[in-house]
Amino acid sequence: MLDGEPLIRWRWLGDHLGYLGDLTADHAVIALVPVLLALLLAVPLGLACARFPRLYQPLAAVFNVVYALPSLAVFVVLIPYTGLATRETVMVPLTCYALAVLLPTAVDGLRAVPEPVRQAATAMGYGPWRRLAAVELPASVPYLIGGLRVAAVSSISLAAVGALVGRGGLGYLFVDGFQRTFPTPILAGIVLVALLALAADLLLLAARRVLAPWSRGVAR
């Protein structure tokens, strides 16, 4: 309970702007590097799944279960392998969660190329690799970005829980504020996490505009 403590101490915020900035930058690294790693894994895996459909169902089932695992529990279970209070404790599970979101969207995207388009590319003399780079990957960009938006936002949100086992990031503000019965850092943390998520989302939307201008009207 708070006794005479105001909800927000503006002076504290003013005095700690640099600190809050550092934590936000740290949080962005912890949350978004796993999303990038997952993207690097999802594209080749998605290609393999699009080529060998039998591979997809079991993989999808595995990731469906992974996605349902409570993050705090996973962070804790991984401590023996990654060590307590290291960034890897948080980043390894976040990569798995992001991959669970991205793999289905990558497969959908690669399958979305209409057969006539594929045949047209082949008829124009494109080999399989050139067709992949020039036709299939670009066509799947809107799908991938749709998945990336979901993955990035939930990763940013989940990374906050990592403060209970890991190190760094905005989640520390919650732990710190709670231990000191001091709501200002908690509120700052909530707002900054939400703003970071919003920024990542808008950035991805902008990226889609640049990389896939034809998808502007598509609601996704």
Add this chain to the structure above:
Amino acid sequence: MNWLGWLHDFFADPAHRSGPDSIVHRVLEHLAFSAEALGLAALVALPLGLLIGYSGRGLFLVTALAGVARALPTLGLVTLAVLLAGVGETAVLLPLTALAAPPMLVAAAEGVRGTDPDVRDAARGIGLTHPQTLLRVCVPAAAPTLLAGVRTASVQVIATATVAAYVGLGGLGRYVIDGLATRNYPTTVGGALLVVLLAVAVQLLFALFVRLASPPGARPVRAVRSARAAGSAGGGGASAGGSAPDDDPAGSPALVKESP
């Protein structure tokens, strides 16, 4: 560094066999608390979602709300609620309810929205009133989507109730948080494993529900397709908004999670 040994220590500990710190007691606490939050959320979100989906008004608002909710860090909300209202069940119940409501709302709205318009018109045409159409036609057709939303909410709440132990709540989170605080890894890992098992069990339970609750017309997308190909109109079929949960590998990315 020995995982299996830790688990053995955890499950063999007499303190975890009986009394207030026993596994059974903690699991029941965890379930009771999660069910309370889910019940509250369902009470608010499901009727509202059904109405929004049926009338088609406010759909945009629902989607926007779900996006915002996904970005809110529950740990922050829980700690703040406890600072403001003191340690107590209500203080933690509110953030959990707020966490569970958006996926249910979205699922109910989108499920009803996804009912085949022809089927809705037919129901109106044979003289059903609006409430009857909603309850007897749209709700059964939306059942798989609806259940998928409740499943997402349930798994999230069960996972987050673990975090709530950080602010003094009982349940399985006690093992995880207390173990971390005292560097007692057997307890932490044992508790974490129990939470994972509980979440997976709830997932499986809902997969079963979805199978049982799907109306015959909404179940296999293939059957609906072949019925259409055969030229038979409708076949009582309402496709589940194109998102039969069984075919949807990552849950519905639209509903998705924030599961601490």
